[in-house]
Amino acid sequence: MQVTETLKEGLKRGYTMTLSAKELDDKVMDKLKEAQPDIEMKGFRKGKVPLPLLKKQFGERVMGEAMQEAVDGAMNAHFEETGEQPAARPDVKMTNEDWKPGEDVELDMSYEALPDIPEVDLSKIKVERLVAKAADKDIKEALENLAKTAQDFKDRKKGTKSKDGDQVVMDFVGRVGGEAFDGGSAEDYPLVLGSNSFIPGFEEQLVGVKAGEEKVAKVKFPDDYQAPNLAGQDAEFTCTIKAVKEPVAAEINDALAEKYGAENLDALKEQIGERLESEYTGAARAVMKRGILDELDKLVSFELPPSMVKAEADSIAHQLWHDENPDVEGHDHPEIEPTEEHTKLAERRVRLGLLLAELGKKAEVDVTDAEMTQAVMEQARQYPGQEREFFEFVQQNPQMGQQLRAPIFEEKVIDHIAGQAKVTEKEVTKAKLEKAVEALDE
Structure with a gap:
C-alpha cells in the first residue's frame, strides 16, 4: 500500500493511502485459499471447490475484511517505521466513495501523535x-464516637413527652377498614423515633406521647408496598405506649470493647x-x-x-456541572x-x-x-x-x-x-x- 504524508503540524498528522486493485484482489484470493480446505459446495468434494468459483460466490463477502486487514497492516507498518504512537485510534476515511470492484482504493488517515516525553531527573x-x-485525645474522641454509635436507652422521667430520637416501647394493632390484618400487631415493640423504619408518617405522630398513653396513628400504605393487599390502603394503628426512653451513650468499658x-x-x-x-x-x-x-x-x-485536552476538559466541566446540579441524574441537559x-x-x-x-x-x-x-x-x-x-x-x-x-x-x-x-x-x-x-x- 502506498502511503503519502499530507500533514505534519505539531502533533497532527495526515496521510493518503492507496490500496491498489491488485493488492486487494491478492488479499481476497489469499483469504479464499485459506478457507478453501473447509468449504463444501454441491458438485464438489470438500476442499476441492475451484478458487474462481469461490471468488464469484464469496468474493464480495470477504472484500471488506480483506480491505480492513490491508489498512490495519499499513497503519501498523507506518507506526513501526516512524516510531510514533497515536493518541487515539486514527481516523480513516475512504475518499473515492463511488469505488467499484477492480479499482484502486483511496483513503485518508489522520491522527494526533503522542509527544516525545523529556527525560526527568x-x-x-x-x-x-x-x-x-x-x-x-484522638483515641478518646474515637472511643466516645463508638459509644454514641452503640447507644443505650434509659427511661425518661415519668410524664415526659417523647422527642425525635427517643425510643418508644409500645403495643400496637394495625387495622384496615376496621379489621386487623396479618403482621400489623406487636407487643413491647421498641421504636426509635426518626429511624424511618415504619410507614411514612407513622413515627412523626408518636412524637409528644407519654408512657401510659394510647395514641391512634393514621397512615396510608405506599402504592408500591410489598404486600399487595395493603398497598395504597388507609390504615389506623392503635398504639399503647409503655415507656418513653432517651438515648444515652454506652459506657466506655470492657463491655463496649x-x-x-x-x-x-x-x-x-x-x-x-x-x-x-x-x-x-x-x-x-x-x-x-x-x-x-x-x-x-x-x-x-x-x-x-x-x-486529549479537549476530552479531559469536557469531562471535568461535565462532572463539576453535575456536582452543582445533583438532582439531574441523566445527561438530558444543555451542552456544557x-x-x-x-x-x-x-x-x-x-x-x-x-x-x-x-x-x-x-x-x-x-x-x-x-x-x-x-x-x-x-x-x-x-x-x-x-x-x-x-x-x-x-x-x-x-x-x-x-x-x-x-x-x-x-x-x-x-x-x-x-x-x-x-x-x-x-x-x-x-x-x-x-x-x-x-x-x-x-
Missing part, C-alpha cells in the same frame, strides 16, 4: 512525608490507635502524592494532543462548555498522565494478576449477591479492566518516584494533617 524532586501519631470484637478496653484502644494511624498514613500519602505531582509539573513541559480554568486543569492532568505512563514504562512498572484480582474483589463487594456476574463483566469488558488497572499502576509509579526523590519526614499533629488534606481541594 527524579532526584531533583523534594517533598515532605507528613507523619502523625494517634494521640491519647466486646461489642466491637475486642478482648477488653485496652485492646480496643490499641485497635483504634492502629486504625487511626493507618488513616493518617493514607492521608499523608495523598498529600505527598500531590507534592510529587506539583514538582513534576514544574519540571516538564511538552506539547499536548489537543483532542468548559471554561479556561477547566482547560488549564485538563492540560495538567493530560501532561502528568502521559509523564507517569512514560516513567512507569521505563521503570518496567507492572500490575500483577494478584493485584488485579484484589482490585476486582474489592469492587465486587459493592454488588452483594452479584459478585460472580461482576467478575464475568470485567473479563468480558477490557475497558473496565483498564479502569481498575490504571489507579494501581499510577500508585506504583508514585512509589517508584518517591524512591528516587528526596523525601523528608515531618511529624505533625492530626489537626495539621487534616488542614493539609483540606488544602488538596483548593
Whole structure:
C-alpha cells in the first residue's frame, strides 16, 4: 500500500493511502485459499471447490475484511517505521466513495501523535512525608464516637413527652377498614423515633406521647408496598405506649470493647490507635502524592494532543456541572462548555498522565494478576449477591479492566518516584494533617 504524508503540524498528522486493485484482489484470493480446505459446495468434494468459483460466490463477502486487514497492516507498518504512537485510534476515511470492484482504493488517515516525553531527573524532586501519631485525645474522641454509635436507652422521667430520637416501647394493632390484618400487631415493640423504619408518617405522630398513653396513628400504605393487599390502603394503628426512653451513650468499658470484637478496653484502644494511624498514613500519602505531582509539573513541559485536552476538559466541566446540579441524574441537559480554568486543569492532568505512563514504562512498572484480582474483589463487594456476574463483566469488558488497572499502576509509579526523590519526614499533629488534606481541594 502506498502511503503519502499530507500533514505534519505539531502533533497532527495526515496521510493518503492507496490500496491498489491488485493488492486487494491478492488479499481476497489469499483469504479464499485459506478457507478453501473447509468449504463444501454441491458438485464438489470438500476442499476441492475451484478458487474462481469461490471468488464469484464469496468474493464480495470477504472484500471488506480483506480491505480492513490491508489498512490495519499499513497503519501498523507506518507506526513501526516512524516510531510514533497515536493518541487515539486514527481516523480513516475512504475518499473515492463511488469505488467499484477492480479499482484502486483511496483513503485518508489522520491522527494526533503522542509527544516525545523529556527525560526527568527524579532526584531533583523534594517533598515532605507528613507523619502523625494517634494521640491519647484522638483515641478518646474515637472511643466516645463508638459509644454514641452503640447507644443505650434509659427511661425518661415519668410524664415526659417523647422527642425525635427517643425510643418508644409500645403495643400496637394495625387495622384496615376496621379489621386487623396479618403482621400489623406487636407487643413491647421498641421504636426509635426518626429511624424511618415504619410507614411514612407513622413515627412523626408518636412524637409528644407519654408512657401510659394510647395514641391512634393514621397512615396510608405506599402504592408500591410489598404486600399487595395493603398497598395504597388507609390504615389506623392503635398504639399503647409503655415507656418513653432517651438515648444515652454506652459506657466506655470492657463491655463496649466486646461489642466491637475486642478482648477488653485496652485492646480496643490499641485497635483504634492502629486504625487511626493507618488513616493518617493514607492521608499523608495523598498529600505527598500531590507534592510529587506539583514538582513534576514544574519540571516538564511538552506539547499536548489537543483532542486529549479537549476530552479531559469536557469531562471535568461535565462532572463539576453535575456536582452543582445533583438532582439531574441523566445527561438530558444543555451542552456544557468548559471554561479556561477547566482547560488549564485538563492540560495538567493530560501532561502528568502521559509523564507517569512514560516513567512507569521505563521503570518496567507492572500490575500483577494478584493485584488485579484484589482490585476486582474489592469492587465486587459493592454488588452483594452479584459478585460472580461482576467478575464475568470485567473479563468480558477490557475497558473496565483498564479502569481498575490504571489507579494501581499510577500508585506504583508514585512509589517508584518517591524512591528516587528526596523525601523528608515531618511529624505533625492530626489537626495539621487534616488542614493539609483540606488544602488538596483548593
